[in-house]
Amino acid sequence: MVKQLFICAALFLASFHGVHSLKICSFNVRSFGKSKAAREGILDVLVKIISRCDLLLMMEIKDKSNKSVPALMERLNNHGNRNEYEVIMSKRLGMKSYKEQYAFIYRPKLLTLKKSYQYPDSSADSGDVFAREPFVVWFSSRYISVKDFVVIPLHSMPTSSASEIDALYDVYLAMKQRWRAKYFIIMGDFNADCGYVPKKAWKDIRLRNDTNFVWLIGDEIDTTVKENTNCAYDRIVLRGGKLLNAVVPNSAKIFNFMEAYGMTEQQALNVSDHFPVEVDLQKSYGFSSWLKSRKGLKG
Template sequence: MPPNSGIMASVCAIVIACSLLVVTAPSSSQAFEFPGSSYDGSLVIGAFNIQVFGLSKVGKPDVVETLVKILRRYDLVLIQEIRDSSQTAVPTLLKLVNANLEDKYDVIVSERLGRTSSKEQYAFLYKPSRLTVLWSYVYEDDTHDRFEREPFVVYFESPTTAVDRFAMIGIHIKPSEAVEEINHLVHVYEDFVARSGNKNAIIAGDFNADCGYVSKTSLYKSALRTDQRFSWIISDDQDTTVAKSDCAYDRFVIAGDELSDNIHPDRTGTFYFDKHYGLDIETTEDVSDHYPIEMVIQGNLQPIQPMSTTTPDSISCSGSFRTVVWMCQLVVGQEDDMPVCIHKVVQSLVGYIDRCTDDWIRLFMNYPKI
């Protein structure tokens, strides 16, 4: 390709916004309201052990109101400690979270897991507008039985972030076997890499990795801690528990250079929902004995001004191919076949092609191969 291929291959983000308006046929004077002036496509991720989540908890209006507010903070959130033999509590919660929302959530739930009659499930609540589930599986642990509740692995595609594909590995570790289970998470990660060929992964959940369950010495010597492939981004001095004890039970451990390079360090930590919502201790404990932890993956979108302040002379080429794909999904979401959407976009760009060359159109046309 020519020396300026990097520029030529970039996406005309504002032109695409304009063209998508043409596809959906509003008047030219209507503004395209991009989601927030500082919006860059970042992905807000949470992990929350909702203590003994089942029909009893979902039947308490005050508790559910708080849970809904918490869960709506995130584009993707891992829920742990689901104990519900009827398997109706999660669908009920999803319906409540989605009430009166335009940008709705979906959920993917593991099978019921555990050695005893007290089974638990993991659930990933996520926004399909931001993420696509590529595949999922429960880690196969039948031979050695290393885990009380086997990790649940979900592989996501994220077109608006700097990391386009990554896995979340959900785990709720048995307290009395915390050190052993933490060590074996290395094998879970390696199994994912072997399956996918991708090294970007977030291991998340209640590790019980502190206080009476895991000593500092044992933690620092654990395989997941000493292996340089992994970064523990929730620090040991965080308090993720509602009780008076100060324990960093809940953790994010990340792997993969691409992922490690694109985490917002100043937006990683614990969400103290009781202080944020002004709850008393009784109400807080009704919600959970844990606080959610949260992190943010950097976005790859450039801020775009509303079309009302943009003229043909001010159109600029910026962004990335994935920006276009995301916009196509957002505005022409009714199309099941992405190439159909792309062709509509291309057909609407007559008069703008000279501004950005036709190289990026060829990228459009080759989208299914990318």
Template structure:
């Protein structure tokens, strides 16, 4: 009937308004391992179309596994992202190319520069600590500032652990966090990325030796039971978000940390989804600042 149709349209309109309100009610931080992201993926319209839909949900995304030595792929991604979402302007901060051998990759922070700014950054080197090998790929850190969030300043450390060295590198990240806290005089630090922190990469008896896990000041927001992998054949929480600092933890929206299943959200087959990545992004929301603070 006409009445039923009108009510359906009204219901849809109200849901749309609610969706807009919910999107605007929090500041979203994401981490996404876009497996081997280079010029081949950047030239694939279907892949790029999906990527901009995924990334446009986030105020900051820490991207891992950027493989293009000439930097063209990430430029193309930013261009398409800014075309897709004209309500914001996206910029980027790139790490150096990381890796000990011929295999190199980058970490890249993609962020809405009209909402958040970068006030400092640091690239940790692939160096030895004493006689011990440090990281296969050094962590990349940035200090962010935003008037829109309930916390003005916070530090993000993105890292992609070497699978064979995952337990060792997770333990070393504890030292990197403490070093940054001292350098930047803040307790509010978030570690995020593909940490390979699950499955055979972290034997059960290794957890007790990982200070990043055992220290009560660090809060692991992505649980061990979360599946951050695309393939139906795997179920592992490789990708994590770890928060330090009571102020930052207090700014986190409860139960907002999760993997974003873009296979379901975008209506993709498993094969199509794997063409984008074998990882799902992980995400967490921060509460927005009071209106008065946002208008400063």
């Protein structure tokens, strides 16, 4: 029986296809549209960046024709003939004629999309709080210790960053009530530093002052590509004790694609003026817990 358990365990672990953790990423791909997608080498770099992630939030998609993201997805899914990724996108969001979209690019073998919801931001009392209202998604995964989690994205308007970051607290409360969810990842380009959110503004931001929310990307982290800037614009914030316990130590960081791919500053800026931010979540089963789950196996 013990021998049979070990044989089954080996087969089970092999079925994980090398999944040791789930990598969650957030990336503002500056002004992504048809012209940018057509520039030589841009899609190739984006494919390499996205291929590192199991779930990537992509922001600042500006394309009325809706051709740039399909072109990216075709290139991504033909990369190594893997055909691994799917995408869900928000509607075009923004004020007046300026519109952007959020996109979540994910591996369906590892993540299942449970629900999505376009936050309305239609309060008559508070006015139009968000420049681009969060497009909220709920994912589940049998591969990580937290079986499901909600992602709330934000690409704030620089001039209203403080108020938009604070209003994410209201989005959290609304989605917690709507879906009865326990675990939340709030991430994106918050423009949460330098002149956009002065130090004196943080005391009035509920998402920061409620200690149940943990900011994984600190104020000292430079998420910008330009060497002459040092701003922590892009953030990942978690809510939920079990979710926090699932974080792989030291995995919350930027991905410096300029350094990783040997690019000049200008080459990197052609891709984006932001670096992606990321965090890894631990897989759900180790060998011992799998054996425990198989107590009833007969020899």
